[in-house]
Amino acid sequence: MRVLLLVLGLLLATAAPAHAHAGGLTPQDHLSRVTGIEPPLPGVAARMVNHGTQLEIRNDGPEPVAVAGHVVAPGEVWRFRDERTTAPTWEVPLGTAVVRGRVDATPGPNPLWWLLVTLALAAGGRFLGRSKALLAGGVVVVTVAHILHAVGSTLAVTGGSFVPLMVGAGGVGLVCWPLAGVAVGAAVRRKPAAAFIAAVVGAMLVVAGIPDFDSFRFSHLPFAGPADVDRLLVALTLGGGLGLAAGGFAFMRKEMDR
Template sequence: MSRAAARLATTVLVSLFAVLVSNGVALAHAGGLTSASNEPVILRLVPASPGVTVTVVEYGARLRLDNHTAERVAVLPPPGSVINALPVVGPGGSALWSDPRIVAAARQPRPPGARLDWSIPLRAGDTHVTLVGEQRWPPPPNAGLWWLITICAAVLPPVVVALGTRRRGGRVLKRATQCAESADSRDVFESRRTGGRGVVAVGTAVVMGAHVVHMYGSSLVVAQGSLALVFLAAAGFAVVGWPIGVAGAWLTLRNRPAGPLLCCVAGALLAIIIAPADVFSFHDAVIPFAWGADLDRLLIALTVGGGLGIVAAAWLLMRRTAPAPVGDQP
């Protein structure tokens, strides 16, 4: 390995060590949101209160209260509770909060009928109002399908690299046996090197792109904060993995020795360290993602499965393209 490749490898290993010993690993979804088996649904306010609206945001993680009246609206704690962090919203204001009654309902096992009633008392001025809603359990996804897609994404890259390099290397080796000149021998290794470069480079780009779209789509769900800051905070050390993957793909296409190594590191960083927490989305029905749950599951399958596949394919490419030791050559 060249000095430049050795320096790049050292930098990558230091980055991975920093990920392992820190708390900077990316969250499963932006804003600390996670997938869930159920979600809250608001039914009505009793009595009706014109100007007071309550909506579900962040796929059930929080509620939003908007007060368009001339009175203060307060969210009251459960009877006998010492909770004092529930919002009091002045005229024209709004507030986000995670309500303990919804949190308690969400922790219950799936009930018969897949619905569980809850209520939250409010006080609008001197009037007591009840927010009536229910927790609903949508049908769970077909987890087996998404695990199958993940496995296929993991198996495909190394298989294509193995078959491609074997066929290409076999053809050139046959020609090399007909001519013993050193230039022809070098052609063997050059042909084997080019066999899987495109697979590793394109596969790495797909994995990086899938994870970027996954993080951006989940960042759009967060109801508070700057989108850019939410995205970067959710990405964590994926912001290290993405440029490593892009550099690895480019260097691999340029036939640089460090390219497959960087692709291998980027794939391992996403598939082994950062993204595994996302696979719960294969089993949960409610996914905090802006463009649909199934698209997010596909992106996760490509990130986890494809990342593992790139690790194997890049390692295979490095192993097959390594020239034989000088002492072993005739």
């Protein structure tokens, strides 16, 4: 037990959490979007990408177009940041036309409800300590939730390489993915280490999920899917991770008392 406490303490004290979402994108209540190009340019399209942080110009027309000091050639896609796109209503010159857009504000949800869901999952997780099979099942569910969150965050990024973005989104939680298989294997073989691994995985996933607390209070999340799905995945990672740690401790304590 002392060894486990030391390991968990070191993980919580020294692990470097990942960004809340891939590419360093963050939840927010304001989102910039393009409303149109005036007058329209044949074959030229514009949109905001990467959670409203970059303006993308796609030139499928016959002529090059100039924007923000760059000439976008036919067949080229160019993405860039422009402070003008942060104004309530904005415009960016594009060749002989103008890209127009606006920033929409949407109030975020009440974070209390999601915190309650997280705490309920953490409290319920103590029952996982009744058996190695329950601990193994919990490890799988919580780890899959973290993987889905990382994948959804990665798919929300435009113009980046998938693997590096996925690694950044997973952070310290990446170590838990293979450990989940180890935990299941140990539980199937009825090894004493199953509870230890479950507790370690739970603590590491809590560390990995800490930056995601902002998902509970902002309306727009950089996630390739409904925002509430991402919030549920975050709640499962945090609450389930706490529950696994508690359940692992409870199981080991029960074994030591026999």
